[in-house]
Amino acid sequence: MMMATNLVVYFSVSGTTKHAAETIAKLTGADIAELTPVEPYSREYDEVVARGQQEKDSKARPAVEPLSVNPNAYQTIYVGFPTWWGQPPMVIQTFFETSALKGKRIIPFTTSVTSTIADSWPMLQQLSQSAQATLEPGLTANSTTTIRQFIQ
Numbered sequence: 001m002m003m004a005t006n007l008v009v010y011f012s013v014s015g016t017t018k019h020a021a022e023t024i025a026k027l028t029g030a031d032i033a034e035l036t037p038v039e040p041y042s043r044e045y046d047e048v049v050a051r052g053q054q055e056k057d058s059k060a061r062p063a064v065e066p067l068s069v070n071p072n073a074y075q076t077i078y079v080g081f082p083t084w085w086g087q088p089p090m091v092i093q094t095f096f097e098t099s100a101l102k103g104k105r106i107i108p109f110t111t112s113v114t115s116t117i118a119d120s121w122p123m124l125q126q127l128s129q130s131a132q133a134t135l136e137p138g139l140t141a142n143s144t145t146t147i148r149q150f151i152q
């Protein structure tokens with residue numbers, strides 16, 4: 001079996017980013033891997049908000065389980081996350097800092113209510129620079145139509 005050269009890595013709490021990630025993987029023929037925190041997030045919205053806020057304020061790096069694939073085997077990595085307070089959740093920082101991403105193309109995507117991928121750009125730029133990865137224009141993946149247009 002030929003290995004895909006693209007990988008979709010995503011973090012999702014309530015399933016919206018998971019759905020977007022699956023759509024991107026299907027349209028691009030990419031492999032897909034979920035970024036899973038060692039300590040799962042609650043299903044209760046208020047608890048997610050409280051934990052997310054605490055992690056953001058303390059600049060936490062929540063531990064994540066090893067990915068089901070080795071990102072090093074791919075050239076292009078789509079990295080997806082829900083926007084939390086106008087930026088990526090801190091597990092995305094964990095991912096960038098604990099993966100060997102040197103020389104990789106990173107295409108970020110986010111789901112949100114109103115925020116766009118541009119809001120997350122400063123943090124993504126900083127993380128990509130530190131990882132010596134190339135940050136490519138990404139997308140706000142709130143609809144299948146937008147995803148289709150981007151992939152075309």
Ligand SMILES: Cc1cc2nc3c(=O)[nH]c(=O)nc-3n(C[C@H](O)[C@H](O)[C@H](O)COP(=O)(O)O)c2cc1C
Nearest residue numbers: 012013014015016017082084085086112113114115
């Ligand atoms: C802790 C928290 C913070 C959020 N902050 C924002 C925000 O700043 N901007 C926005 O548009 N949506 C915000 N949202 C909404 C989520 O980005 C949106 O519901 C997202 O699609 C959820 O993705 P998921 O189902 O993959 O977890 C926030 C949600 C949570 C739980």
